[in-house]
Amino acid sequence: MKKISYIAVLFVVSVLAVTGCRSGMVLNIKDASFTTASKQSDANIKKAIIKAGGMLGWQMKAVAPGHLTATLVLRKHVAVVDITYTKSTYSIKYKDSTNLNYDGETIHSNYNSWITNLDRRIKVELVNM
Numbered sequence: 001m002k003k004i005s006y007i008a009v010l011f012v013v014s015v016l017a018v019t020g021c022r023s024g025m026v027l028n029i030k031d032a033s034f035t036t037a038s039k040q041s042d043a044n045i046k047k048a049i050i051k052a053g054g055m056l057g058w059q060m061k062a063v064a065p066g067h068l069t070a071t072l073v074l075r076k077h078v079a080v081v082d083i084t085y086t087k088s089t090y091s092i093k094y095k096d097s098t099n100l101n102y103d104g105e106t107i108h109s110n111y112n113s114w115i116t117n118l119d120r121r122i123k124v125e126l127v128n129m
Helices: 002-021 042-055 109-127
Strands: 023-025 029-033 059-064 067-074 077-085 089-098 106-108
Touching: 023 109, 029 109, 042 059, 042 067, 042 077, 042 109, 077 109, 089 109, 106 109
Parallel strands: none
Antiparallel strands: 023 106, 029 089, 059 067, 067 077, 077 089
């Protein structure tokens, strides 16, 4: 009986340890497509992406034509992504982070939620241009 209890406790602790980590593969958005009127300028697309990020608390910075860097600071956590865009696609790619347990492949699951929200908001803003 004592041996079974020990195994049960070990199992529960193992499950809690695994589920408590809450990490997943880093989410990158690659070449998400959108349609705009052919007369939309790069400047308007840039404005829409900056507006989308700003609505969610991301600090957006222009790096070069078609390239932004976005930074989200929440308490002690920082996420930095590169956003590249053309007149028909955009990509969001992991660049750096602080206190998100990034190990080269996986990251805290909150990061992926933030990227999903940013992706959705960008889509909304691009449709509403």
